[in-house]
Amino acid sequence: MTNATDGMTAVMERALSRSAEALSRFLGDRMLRPAHLALTNHKLVELPVVWGSEDTAVAAIALEVGGDLDGYLVLTIPMESLELFLKPLLGEFDVDADEELADSALGELGNVVGSAFLNDLADRFSLRIKPSPPAVVRDMIGALLATLAAALAADERQELPVVRAQLTGNGNGEECNAYLLWIPGHSDLERLERLA
Numbered sequence: 001m002t003n004a005t006d007g008m009t010a011v012m013e014r015a016l017s018r019s020a021e022a023l024s025r026f027l028g029d030r031m032l033r034p035a036h037l038a039l040t041n042h043k044l045v046e047l048p049v050v051w052g053s054e055d056t057a058v059a060a061i062a063l064e065v066g067g068d069l070d071g072y073l074v075l076t077i078p079m080e081s082l083e084l085f086l087k088p089l090l091g092e093f094d095v096d097a098d099e100e101l102a103d104s105a106l107g108e109l110g111n112v113v114g115s116a117f118l119n120d121l122a123d124r125f126s127l128r129i130k131p132s133p134p135a136v137v138r139d140m141i142g143a144l145l146a147t148l149a150a151a152l153a154a155d156e157r158q159e160l161p162v163v164r165a166q167l168t169g170n171g172n173g174e175e176c177n178a179y180l181l182w183i184p185g186h187s188d189l190e191r192l193e194r195l196a
Contacts, residue, residue, distance in 0.1 A: 007193065007196045008039060008189065008192065008193045008196060009037065009039065010196075011121070011124070011192060011196055012037055012039060012163055012165075013034065013037060014120060014124075015116075015117045015118075015120040015121055015124075016034035016037060016117065016165050016167075016180065017033075017034055018116045018117065018119070018120040019034070019113045019114075019116040019117045019120075019167065019180065020032040020033050020034050020167050020169075021116070022112050022113065022115070022116035023109065023112055023113050023116075023167065023178075024169065026089075026108075026109070026112045027085065027088045027089070028088050031169050031170065032167045032168065032169035032176075032178075033167070033168060033169060034165050034166070034167055035165065035166045035167070035168050036164075036165060036166045037163075037164075037165040038162075038163075038164050038165070039161065039162075039163050039189070040161070040162055040164075041159055041160070041161055041162070042159065042160060042162050043158060043159050044149050044152060044153055044157060044158050044159065044160065045149070047145045047146070047148065047149040047152075047160075047162075047183075048141075048142040048143075048145040048146045048149060049142065049145075050145060050162060050164065050181070051076075051141055051145075051164070051179065051181075053141070053142075054140060054141060054142025054143075055140050055141075055142060056078060056140065056141045056142075057078070057079040057138070057139075057140055057141075058076040058077060058078055058079060058138070058139070058140070058141050058144065059076070059077045059079060059082050059102075059106055059136065059137075059138050060074055060075065060076045060077075060136070060137045060138070060139070060141075060144050061074070061075045061076075061106050061107060061109060061110025061113075061114075061134045061135070061136050062074045062110070062134065062135045062137065062148075063110060063111075063114045063131040063132055063133075063134055063135075064131070064132040065118065065129060065130075065131055065132075065182075065184075065185075066129075066130045066131070066132070067127070067128045067129045067130040068122075068127040068128050068129055069118075069121065069127060069129050069184060069185060069188050070184070070185040070188065071182065071183045071184040071185045071188065072148060072151075072152075072181075072182070072183045073114045073117065073118070073131065073180070073181070073182045073183075074144075074148070074180070074181045074182075074183075075109065075110050075113050075114065075178055075179070075180055075181075076141060076144070076178065076179045076180075076181070077106075077109075077177075077178045077179075078177065079138070081176050081177055081178070082102075084174055084176040085106075085109060085176060085178065086102055086105050086106070089105045089108075089109075090102070090105055103136040106134075106136045107133075107134040107136050110134035110136070111134055113167075113178075113180065114131050114134070115131065117180070117182070118131055121192070125192060125195045125196075148183070152183065157186065160183055160186070161183070161184055161188075161189045162181065162182070162183055163180075163181070163182040163183075163184070163189075164179065164180065164181045164182075165179070165180050166178070166179055166180075167179070167180060
């Protein structure tokens with residue numbers, strides 16, 4: 001889907017806006033908005049470089065999507081922005097010293113963003129969508145996406161649609177960015193496009 005239709009782009013923009021609104025409310029003082037939405041097709045081997053540089057260190061929250069839609073939804077936060085997302089929730093703390101607490105808060109962030117995104121699609125199209133509990137991982141973005149590509153290869157998928165967007169905002173004068181990636185099931189985007 002290298003040339004997404006206007007209708008499908010509008011559907012994704014609305015779902016992402018709901019995610020940004022939900023995350024902004026959850027964080028209290030950070031007004032986030034979606035930016036740089038892209039709906040593209042990629043060969044499986046291209047997935048590790050879909051965000052560009054493979055060596056960016058990130059904290060990632062992954063949800064496996066089931067029910068009427070499937071695939072994977074991944075929220076990634078560059079490590080240099082991690083404290084900006086966690087400080088509103090945890091106050092002053094050491095990210096490295098209290099990794100378990102940080103990962104618990106990250107899981108909640110992933111739940112908030114993923115649920116808002118998927119609930120918007122479920123409500124709009126009368127679908128039943130069941131995300132898994134969030135899995136929190138810290139790694140280089142390329143290694144993380146290579147692991148995801150290996151999981152998708154087990155399903156014998158060689159090419160896949162990818163929805164990706166940046167969630168960007170500002171709080172207390174500091175810019176913060178997160179990145180949302182949805183790899184839907186093989187025909188899910190086409191199905192949503194027919195329903196739109």
